[in-house]
Amino acid sequence: EIVMTQSPATLSVSPGERATLSCRASQSVNSNLAWYQHKPGQPPRLLIYGASTRATGIPARFSGSGSGTEFTLTISSLQSEDFAVYYCHQYNNWPRTFGQGTKLEIK
Amino acid sequence: QVQLVESGGGVVQPGRSLRLSCTPSGFTFSVYGMHWVRQAPGKGLEWVAFIWYDGTNKYYTDSVKGRFTISRDNSRDTVYLQMNSLRDEDTALYYCARDQDLLGTFIDFWGQGTLVTVSS
Numbered sequence: 001e002i003v004m005t006q007s008p009a010t011l012s013v014s015p016g017e018r019a020t021l022s023c024r025a026s027q028s029v030n031s032n033l034a035w036y037q038h039k040p041g042q043p044p045r046l047l048i049y050g051a052s053t054r055a056t057g058i059p060a061r062f063s064g065s066g067s068g069t070e071f072t073l074t075i076s077s078l079q080s081e082d083f084a085v086y087y088c089h090q091y092n093n094w095p096r097t098f099g100q101g102t103k104l105e106i107k
Numbered sequence: 108q109v110q111l112v113e114s115g116g117g118v119v120q121p122g123r124s125l126r127l128s129c130t131p132s133g134f135t136f137s138v139y140g141m142h143w144v145r146q147a148p149g150k151g152l153e154w155v156a157f158i159w160y161d162g163t164n165k166y167y168t169d170s171v172k173g174r175f176t177i178s179r180d181n182s183r184d185t186v187y188l189q190m191n192s193l194r195d196e197d198t199a200l201y202y203c204a205r206d207q208d209l210l211g212t213f214i215d216f217w218g219q220g221t222l223v224t225v226s227s
Contacts, residue, residue, distance in 0.1 A: 001169070034213040036152075043202060043217035044152065055215070087152050091213045095168045096142075096154040
């Protein structure tokens with residue numbers, strides 16, 4: 001199975017600043033990579049698919065990049081509602097796999 | 108709007124069985140593939156299983172192969188997860204999730220989850 005590794009495990013950022021989250025795949029997943037935001041007590045929410053396409057209703061401050069094995073999620077100016085856990089997810093191969101998550105916390 | 112409602116969770120002893128159900132609304136169920144994803148307490152998301160729109164093809168993560176079975180009844184608009192030979196490590200919140208395609212791409216909507224606790 002493809003192992004997805006996210007870094008860092010925890011990221012402390014001040015509101016208004018930029019956050020950069022990384023995701024690495026153990027083998028190429030092409031551009032078949034999605035990002036999800038997960039807050040306590042809520043289901044995950046799709047942010048990005050195809051490595052760089054924002055899902056419907058996702059603000060432009062969220063952007064994704066990368067292909068192959070290296071991917072990045074950037075949040076350009078953090079808002080209070082952005083503090084959550086973020087997961088990358090490959091859908092290139094079976095079984096599907098998620099990264100272990102990056103917790104984005106307020107500095 | 109799209110809604111997915113899971114049911115069937117509860118407390119069960121190791122080695123026993125449980126069947127989860129997921130009833131969607133707000134979209135045409137029969138033209139979408141469906142997933143189950145779980146989250147153990149304090150852990151991250153783990154993909155569990157997927158079924159094609161018509162039920163003819165299914166995929167599983169290795170840790171549940173031979174124990175869990177995903178199925179669907181398009182006449183009842185319901186997807187199921189039959190879980191047999193349950194283990195302590197199967198304790199988790201189980202999410203039903205919709206794929207944005209018939210045959211399996213990415214998940215675009217999630218339910219609220221149903222909690223399964225395996226404990227003696």
